[in-house]
Amino acid sequence: MFDYLKAFSRNIGWLTESEQLTIQSKKVAIAGAGGVGFEHAVTLARLGIERFAISDFDAFEIHNINRQAGAFQSTMNKPKVEVLQQVLKDINPNCSIEVFPHGVSTDNLSEFLSDVDIYIDSLDFFVIDIRIQVFNYCRTHGIPAVTAAPLGMGTSVISFTPKSMSFDDYFDINESDSENEKCLKFLVGLSPTMLQKSYLVVPEAANFKEKRGPSTPMAVKLCAGVAATTALKILLGRGEVLTAPKGIHFDAYRNKMKITNLRNGNRGLLQKLTLKIARKIVLDS
Numbered sequence: 001m002f003d004y005l006k007a008f009s010r011n012i013g014w015l016t017e018s019e020q021l022t023i024q025s026k027k028v029a030i031a032g033a034g035g036v037g038f039e040h041a042v043t044l045a046r047l048g049i050e051r052f053a054i055s056d057f058d059a060f061e062i063h064n065i066n067r068q069a070g071a072f073q074s075t076m077n078k079p080k081v082e083v084l085q086q087v088l089k090d091i092n093p094n095c096s097i098e099v100f101p102h103g104v105s106t107d108n109l110s111e112f113l114s115d116v117d118i119y120i121d122s123l124d125f126f127v128i129d130i131r132i133q134v135f136n137y138c139r140t141h142g143i144p145a146v147t148a149a150p151l152g153m154g155t156s157v158i159s160f161t162p163k164s165m166s167f168d169d170y171f172d173i174n175e176s177d178s179e180n181e182k183c184l185k186f187l188v189g190l191s192p193t194m195l196q197k198s199y200l201v202v203p204e205a206a207n208f209k210e211k212r213g214p215s216t217p218m219a220v221k222l223c224a225g226v227a228a229t230t231a232l233k234i235l236l237g238r239g240e241v242l243t244a245p246k247g248i249h250f251d252a253y254r255n256k257m258k259i260t261n262l263r264n265g266n267r268g269l270l271q272k273l274t275l276k277i278a279r280k281i282v283l284d285s
Contacts, residue, residue, distance in 0.1 A: 002093050008048040019236050020048055026235050027051035029116040031104045031134060033080040034058060035215060036150060037122030038069045039224035041084055044120075045091045047228055052088065053112050055100035056080040067150075067217040104130055109137055118231050121147035126211040128173065128182040135160060135167035144234045148227035150219030152196025154251030157226045158189075159234070164243035165265065172266040180208050184282060188274050189266050193258045195251035208282050218252060226250070 004024060011020055028049050030037050033056035041054060059079050064071035070083040081099050088095045104112050104123075113119065119138050123131050138145040139162065148157045160167055171189040173182050200206065205214045226248070233239035242248060245265060250257040262268055266275065 004048070004050075004092075004094065007092065008046075011048060015232075015236075022236060023048045023232070024050050026117040027053070027115055028231065029053040029113055029119045030122050031055050031112070031119070032122030032124065033070070033084045034064065034122070034124070035068045035220045036148060036223045036227075037120075038080070038084055038087075039220050040120045040122055040148075040227055041088060042069060042091070043224040043228040044231065045088050045095060047232065048092075050092060050094055051096045053098040053100065053114075053116060054081055054084055055102075055104045055112060056084075057101065057103040067215050067220045069220075104134060106130075106133060109133060113137055113141065113143060116143055118234055119143055119145040120227055120231065121145060125149070125186070125213065126179075126183055128179070128186060131186075132167065132173060139166050146227050146230050146234075147190070148223040148230075149190045150215050150223050151191050151249070152199065152251060153216050153218045153253040154196060154249065155219055155222040155226055156190045156247060156249040157223075157230060158247040159230055159241055159243045161234075161241075161243050165245045167244075170244045170262065170265040180282075181279075183208055183211075184275065184278055185266050187282075188271060188278055189262070190247075191249060192247075192260050192262060192271065192274065193249050194274075195249055195254050195256055195258065199253055206282070222250065222252065 008020055026049060028044055030041050033054055041052060059077050060071045060075045062076065070080060070087065075083050079101060081101050085097050085099055088097055100108060100112055119134065121131065135145055142162045145160045148155050171185050173185050230241060233241050242259065245262045247260045249260060262271060
């Protein structure tokens, strides 16, 4: 029989036993089970979370090998959510996992986020419209939401709560924007300091038009660590949580950490200038 307290006894010290039991009862929704999503889920399961809602419609492919924790030769062409479900059960057989094998959509959004204590965003970077819907649903229903982006060899983390600036006000993404413009606003909002830009040695590898970009395993690991720590603080109600318009960008390659504060989100004058420069560089327009 699985002994929960023994399995997670090494957490005690940084958590009290009663806090560990509080963590056990919480439910986390994670949209995306690839790079950051798989790492988020595994990290939170090892923290002691037992209740999950996970979604992804994709299967593992060879180009996932460089960074995705579930990508092995033995898992090629297997659905990511199935592999993740098996791994979570292997960590803790008592895990209760709701699986959404067709991804998150308008049709299943309320079911996906039902009875959830926190949402961890792990959707593909270039998936914007459903991401907006998820964050707006969380806002409306009082669900804290955290997004941790792998950028270069670092991570940028922004948290949204019912009392913080909203996702819409922060990123200023409009329905009339082109898909490239939406992605660009998301990027610039996530990374206003662009710490990673100076060491991108093959710029053409970041291709918005083809919806692909480079990513490293270090960044993915850092995402999971910072996002799980943020989730722990929110779920236990202790420790300072920086929420939008504030964010944290840590870059291990540059040995730098920046706390950003976009009081006007992407509507701010400096961000508008950054967007203008980014359009020229990224979109060549």
